Amino acid sequence: xxxxxxLNVNNLDLWLAKQQILDxxxxxxxxGELVALLGPNGAGKSTLIRALAGEVRxxxxxxxxxxxxxxQWSRAALARHRAVMPQKVDLQFPMTVEEVVALGRPRExxxxxxxxxxxxxxxxxxxxxxxxxVPTLSGGEQQRVQLARVLAQVWDRPDPRLLLLDECTSALDxxxxxxxxxxxxxxxxEGFGLxxxxxxxxxxxxxxxxxxxxxxxxxxxxxxxxxxxxEQHLREVYGLESRVELLPEGYPLVIPQxxxxxxxxxxxxxxxxxxxxxxxxxRRIV
Amino acid sequence: MHTEDVRRLQAPIGYGALLALIxxxxxxxxxxxxxxxxxxxxxxxxxxxxxxxxxxxxVLWEVRLPRLLLGLLTGAVLAVSGALLQGLFRNPLAxxxxxxVSSGAALAAVAVIVLGGSGLAGWTALTGRWALPLAAxxxxxxxxxxxxxxxxxxxxxxxxxLLLAGIAINAIAGAxxxxxTYHADDNALRSLTFWTMGSLAHAQWQDLWMAxxxxxxxxxIAPLLARPLDAFLLGEPVAGHLGYSTAWVxxxxxxxxxxxxxxxxxxxxxxxxxxxxxxxxxxxLFGAGHRLLLPACALGGGALLVIADCLARVIVxxxxxxxxxxxxxxxxxxxxxxxxxxxxx
Numbered sequence: 001x002x003x004x005x006x007l008n009v010n011n012l013d014l015w016l017a018k019q020q021i022l023d024x025x026x027x028x029x030x031x032g033e034l035v036a037l038l039g040p041n042g043a044g045k046s047t048l049i050r051a052l053a054g055e056v057r058x059x060x061x062x063x064x065x066x067x068x069x070x071x072q073w074s075r076a077a078l079a080r081h082r083a084v085m086p087q088k089v090d091l092q093f094p095m096t097v098e099e100v101v102a103l104g105r106p107r108e109x110x111x112x113x114x115x116x117x118x119x120x121x122x123x124x125x126x127x128x129x130x131x132x133x134v135p136t137l138s139g140g141e142q143q144r145v146q147l148a149r150v151l152a153q154v155w156d157r158p159d160p161r162l163l164l165l166d167e168c169t170s171a172l173d174x175x176x177x178x179x180x181x182x183x184x185x186x187x188x189x190e191g192f193g194l195x196x197x198x199x200x201x202x203x204x205x206x207x208x209x210x211x212x213x214x215x216x217x218x219x220x221x222x223x224x225x226x227x228x229x230x231e232q233h234l235r236e237v238y239g240l241e242s243r244v245e246l247l248p249e250g251y252p253l254v255i256p257q258x259x260x261x262x263x264x265x266x267x268x269x270x271x272x273x274x275x276x277x278x279x280x281x282x283r284r285i286v
Numbered sequence: 287m288h289t290e291d292v293r294r295l296q297a298p299i300g301y302g303a304l305l306a307l308i309x310x311x312x313x314x315x316x317x318x319x320x321x322x323x324x325x326x327x328x329x330x331x332x333x334x335x336x337x338x339x340x341x342x343x344x345v346l347w348e349v350r351l352p353r354l355l356l357g358l359l360t361g362a363v364l365a366v367s368g369a370l371l372q373g374l375f376r377n378p379l380a381x382x383x384x385x386x387v388s389s390g391a392a393l394a395a396v397a398v399i400v401l402g403g404s405g406l407a408g409w410t411a412l413t414g415r416w417a418l419p420l421a422a423x424x425x426x427x428x429x430x431x432x433x434x435x436x437x438x439x440x441x442x443x444x445x446x447x448l449l450l451a452g453i454a455i456n457a458i459a460g461a462x463x464x465x466x467t468y469h470a471d472d473n474a475l476r477s478l479t480f481w482t483m484g485s486l487a488h489a490q491w492q493d494l495w496m497a498x499x500x501x502x503x504x505x506x507i508a509p510l511l512a513r514p515l516d517a518f519l520l521g522e523p524v525a526g527h528l529g530y531s532t533a534w535v536x537x538x539x540x541x542x543x544x545x546x547x548x549x550x551x552x553x554x555x556x557x558x559x560x561x562x563x564x565x566x567x568x569x570x571l572f573g574a575g576h577r578l579l580l581p582a583c584a585l586g587g588g589a590l591l592v593i594a595d596c597l598a599r600v601i602v603x604x605x606x607x608x609x610x611x612x613x614x615x616x617x618x619x620x621x622x623x624x625x626x627x628x629x630x631x
Contacts, residue, residue: 055523079529086523092376093519093574096292103520103528106513131292149520153528 006031006160006193007052008064014051021047023217029195031160034188036204037197038228039214040238045197046087048214049166052195053084066160083153087166087197089146097121097129097137097145104152116155120148123183125176139171147180154192163187165196169203181207205229205251213237226252295571297578304585308358311592315354318596319603321345353489355498357595358588360486360554361564363501363546365587366508366580368561370539373515373576375445378569382547382561385452385540386429389459391551392482394425396463399478400470418481419496419552426548429455434540445522445536484557484610486595497549504546505584511538512576519574557610559617560587566624 007029014022022044029035037045051058054070063070065082083104091100101117108116121127124144129137134145147168154161165184169177177200185207188194198204204211205225213221213228215237221228229252234240241257317323323342364382371380382388398421402410410417433455437448470478514535517525525532550557564587565579572578591609598612 050523053523053527055526075529075531079527082527084523084527086521086527089520089524091520092378094292094569095519095574096294099573099575100520103516106516106528133292146520 005029006033006066006162007195009052010062010064012048012051012058012062014047014056014058016047016056021217022051025217025219027212027219027222029162029193031191031193032188033209034184034194034196034207035210035212036208037195037212037214038199038201038204039220043214043237044217045214046166049084049164049195049197050086053082053086053164054078065162079153080157081154081160082162082164083150085146085150085163085165085168087170089142091134091142094133094135096131096133097126097148098131100134100145101148101152104149105155116152117148120151120155123151124148125179140173140176143168143171144176144180151187159191161192163192163194163196165194167197167199170199177203201229201234201254205253206249229254292573294573297572300572300578300582301585304582304589307589308585308592311589311596312354312358314596315357315592316346316350319345319350319599323350348490352491352494353486353595354592355494356489356553357486357592359494359498359501359505360550360557361560361587361589361591362584363504363550363587364557364560364591365564365583366505367543367547369565369576369579369583370508370511370515370543371561372565373518374536374539375449376519376521378566379562380449381558382543383456383558385448385543386433386455386459387426387544387547388551388556388558389456389463390429391422391426391548392556393429393459393462393466394421395481395552395555396466396470396478397421397425399481400466400474416496419493422552423497423500423548426551427544429459430540430544430548448540480608481555482610483608484555484613485598485606485608486554486591487606489553493553497553500545500549504542507538508542509577509580511535511542512580515539515576516574555608555610557591557613559613559621560591563617563621564590566621 005028007027009025009027012022012025013020025044025048027035037048039045047056050056052063052070058070060071061069065073065078098117098121101120102113105113105116118127121130124147126141126144126148129141129145134142137145147165150163150165150168154163163184169180172180181203184194184196188209196204196208208225210223211221211225211228212219213233220237221233226246229244231242231244234242234244234254241259243255243257245253245255247253313325317325321341323346327342367382368380371382371384372378374380375384395418398406398410398418402417406417409421413420433448433451436451437444439447467475467478514525514530514532517528517530518532518535522532525535565583568579568582568586572582591613594612594616595609597616598607598609601607601612
């Protein structure tokens with residue numbers, strides 16, 4: 001078992017344009033661990049990933065990577081040990097799949113690079129797209145190409161290796177989502193640490209070692225899937241009514257329910273103002 | 287169809303073709319014109335086996351050769367600058383004109399043409415023959431740096447803001463140029479009109495000594511930005527994740543374009559379309575990777591401008607058309623045809 005601490009975040013506050021986006025975030029990630037970052041839109045998942053990716057500068061001593069303050073790492077060393085997949089990458093230029101994946105390894109010698117590219121294309125089931133132009137591919141295919149490019153950056157490198165993935169499967173069909181997450185699991189067992197922002201609660205429950213549930217810039221709950229994904233938590237964080245069942249496979253399954261109160265304009269049993277005026281009763285949406 | 291597999295041109299074949307094109311264009315440029323110089327004459331002159339024909343000597347060394355070299359350098363710089371900015375802005379339609387370098391140079395040049403005898407008499411007295419090119423160079427680089435300053439906040443340059451600042455500065459400089467044009471007398475009007483259409487007709491060795499070094503610096507340093515610019519095609523954050531200093535890439539690209547294009551515009555006037563058409567066309571052949579694209583643009587841009595210059599000389603011989611006009615006449619329909627073909631295929 002890998003138990004070395006890879007990433008440590010201590011009381012991270014982050015303000016952007018006079019708005020507090022992250023509020024006292026503390027979390028840690030060990031080697032070989034896959035942690036999923038959950039939360040509603042605007043909870044701060046992407047900002048946290050971007051802060052850990054170096055896009056937003058973090059205060060000194062709040063983020064430690066492999067025991068060393070993140071701000072002390074050199075750009076070149078970080079590029080070898082940390083790879084990042086942004087939520088959205090859009091490419092306006094006629095580059096082929098192979099050319100885009102090669103960008104992850106600009107300084108590698110050509111034969112070695114070919115070998116890495118081939119291995120990754122096969123792993124992500126896009127070998128048949130190798131010489132196609134990326135802008136002409138479907139959203140899901142492009143997402144797998146970007147993931148291959150991200151993995152190429154840290155492939156066959158010495159540890160520590162950290163992957164920060166922001167919704168890397170959002171455009172994929174269910175079969176490919178499973179396939180990609182199986183690959184991520186495999187990477188974790190090879191010693192990678194992975195922090196993965198996802199919206200699909202069940203995908204997170206199925207594959208992650210731990211879940212971190214965020215709400216309004218704070219960490220709301222953290223722990224193994226069964227302890228984080230409860231009906232109570234989902235109601236408080238997402239306003240989502242749901243039924244959560246523990247599957248025999250050992251992880252919880254979230255089944256969202258239709259909202260009980262129906263339409264937001266429904267005022268319960270009170271007559272609406274225009275009903276009082278006209279005397280006509282409208283049907284309530286339940 | 288777009289979904290077909292893509293095969294790239296092999297680099298040696300592509301470069302070989304471009305070099306052959308340059309060689310052909312050079313022979314054409316040296317030999318065509320009012321005073322005929324045949325290829326045989328050329329060979330004799332190069333081998334030193336010269337009948338003492340001083341006119342041919344003069345035409346070759348003092349007229350055709352500097353013009354050829356200036357054409358090659360200017361075309362190369364404009365095309366490479368176009369490719370640099372398109373990579374930086376992640377937009378295949380970016381052009382050196384976009385960040386204010388052309389409009390700033392034009393404003394300064396027109397100011398010298400119109401006010402050289404009055405308001406700017408001190409400047410013309412001080413700089414003499416260099417009054418116009420020097421002013422254009424300074425105008426071009428200053429406006430570009432201004433656009434850059436505006437887009438630079440809290441240690442970061444916003445590429446989107448740079449584009450918008452460039453548009454605003456272009457509008458302001460355009461208005462200034464318009465005011466001066468309105469103020470100009472007939473003589474000044476004629477020369478400023480010709481300047482804004484661009485020309486290689488007055489190329490001299492002195493122009494090359496003055497503008498050449500800046501242009502060479504741009505051409506030599508630009509390839510160093512090839513790898514980071516490749517990463518920029520996926521966005522500035524991705525370039526950062528891949529370990530490049532995005533701040534230095536932006537600084538470097540903008541400075542190279544300002545210096546190179548500023549120097550080119552200073553001695554040739556405004557020549558459009560090279561920076562747009564050449565990278566676009568060569569990207570189809572070589573792919574978008576800058577390591578092959580930037581040198582190819584230097585070769586292709588040089589060849590294209592020299593060929594356009596030959597046309598400018600022969601279409602209405604013995605008079606000449608401004609080369610900017612020829613470029614627009616050639617480049618406009620060509621670019622449209624390219625767009626239509628991509629749309630309908």
